Amino acid sequence: MEGKVLLDKGEPAHGKALPGRLWDKLSKTRRGLTDRINTVITGKKAIDPSLLEDLEEILLTSDIGVETTGQLIEGLQERVDQKFLDKPEQVKAILKEEMISLLEASQGLSTLNLPEKFSGTLDAIMFVGVNGVGKTTTIAKMAHYYQSQGQKVMLVAADTFRAAATEQLRIWGDRVGAEVISQKRGADPAAVVFDALSAAKARKIDKIFIDTAGRLHTKSNLMEELKKIQRVAGQQLAGAPHQVTLVLDATTGQNAIAQAQVFAQSIGVTDIILTKLDGTAKGGVVIGISRKLGIPISFICTGEGLEDLEIFDPREFVEAIFA
Numbered sequence: 001m002e003g004k005v006l007l008d009k010g011e012p013a014h015g016k017a018l019p020g021r022l023w024d025k026l027s028k029t030r031r032g033l034t035d036r037i038n039t040v041i042t043g044k045k046a047i048d049p050s051l052l053e054d055l056e057e058i059l060l061t062s063d064i065g066v067e068t069t070g071q072l073i074e075g076l077q078e079r080v081d082q083k084f085l086d087k088p089e090q091v092k093a094i095l096k097e098e099m100i101s102l103l104e105a106s107q108g109l110s111t112l113n114l115p116e117k118f119s120g121t122l123d124a125i126m127f128v129g130v131n132g133v134g135k136t137t138t139i140a141k142m143a144h145y146y147q148s149q150g151q152k153v154m155l156v157a158a159d160t161f162r163a164a165a166t167e168q169l170r171i172w173g174d175r176v177g178a179e180v181i182s183q184k185r186g187a188d189p190a191a192v193v194f195d196a197l198s199a200a201k202a203r204k205i206d207k208i209f210i211d212t213a214g215r216l217h218t219k220s221n222l223m224e225e226l227k228k229i230q231r232v233a234g235q236q237l238a239g240a241p242h243q244v245t246l247v248l249d250a251t252t253g254q255n256a257i258a259q260a261q262v263f264a265q266s267i268g269v270t271d272i273i274l275t276k277l278d279g280t281a282k283g284g285v286v287i288g289i290s291r292k293l294g295i296p297i298s299f300i301c302t303g304e305g306l307e308d309l310e311i312f313d314p315r316e317f318v319e320a321i322f323a
């Protein structure tokens with residue numbers, strides 16, 4: 001008798017944690033995905049081809065991508081064929097686990113400085129991406145994040161092309177209390193980085209964030225400029241840049257995948273940050289990008305403020321877009 005009482009007390013209240021900040025921020029994607037899936041499975045008695053077609057359509061319009069959607073639907077079909085799956089209400093739980101394992105597979109490929117890692121020596125992190133994706137804002141958030149972890153950070157204005165770029169980085173630098181290294185407009189970005197690394201070594205900085213110009217990934221001369229920055233950085237500091245972080249705007253959906261492929265092929269990318277997940281129903285693109293490129297996602301951004309940066313956690317993310 002007594003044992004039974006104890007067992008009852010030990011059970012979690014409703015088996016679920018309270019929805020957190022990420023849950024609120026990802027509401028648009030969740031509505032597009034979960035609410036629509038709920039609608040198609042409610043009242044269905046069996047998993048028939050028309051249900052799978054409806055699910056396929058929903059996954060595609062959430063920007064998960066054609067191939068990844070195909071893989072998820074095939075996985076469901078196989079389970080139906082093997083009689084491991086027959087109830088429509090089981091579909092969500094299976095899709096969720098599949099998405100988490102797709103994401104975890106790419107995260108596992110990484111051996112680099114993901115957020116938890118603190119090397120104890122100077123790390124140079126170069127930010128790349130097309131115009132307006134959120135590079136400069138994300139650098140400010142990262143600087144703020146690492147400072148709160150007790151690290152010394154420095155920002156480098158290697159976008160010497162756009163008139164207001166250095167000024168914008170300065171304003172963020174002032175706000176977070178980090179030093180910003182810059183030169184005059186039109187200076188060689190590689191030279192700016194070379195000098196900044198020298199200053200960072202002298203000042204015992206832990207992390208230096210390099211802001212590069214927003215550039216169209218189709219312009220090869222601009223890719224050459226990024227390669228030059230990489231080369232010259234390595235001459236000043238062995239192994240620099242230690243990370244090449246590609247920033248992608250989640251609201252651009254499948255176009256973000258195309259950009260990622262070009263950057264990955266041209267200059268190499270160590271990790272990806274997805275921004276603007278707060279304003280979009282296309283959050284599924286995170287899963288497509290991860291599966292297609294096999295590049296780990298280090299952080300995601302969900303707003304314009306300094307605190308709107310989250311360490312990417314596959315399970316937490318999928319739980320927030322899939323209820």
Ligand SMILES: Nc1nc2c(ncn2[C@@H]2O[C@H](COP(=O)(O)OP(=O)(O)OP(=O)(O)O)[C@@H](O)[C@H]2O)c(=O)[nH]1
Binds near residue numbers: 132165213278304
């Ligand atoms: N809603 C939302 N807006 C964001 C987020 N990240 C950046 N932004 C906004 O996106 C706009 C562009 O951000 P920037 O940081 O200037 O982008 P960038 O890549 O540095 O742009 P360029 O230097 O011109 O290439 C700004 O208005 C930011 O406030 C985010 O996570 N959510």
Ligand SMILES: [Mg+2]
Binds near residue numbers: 211
């Ligand atoms: Mg910028």
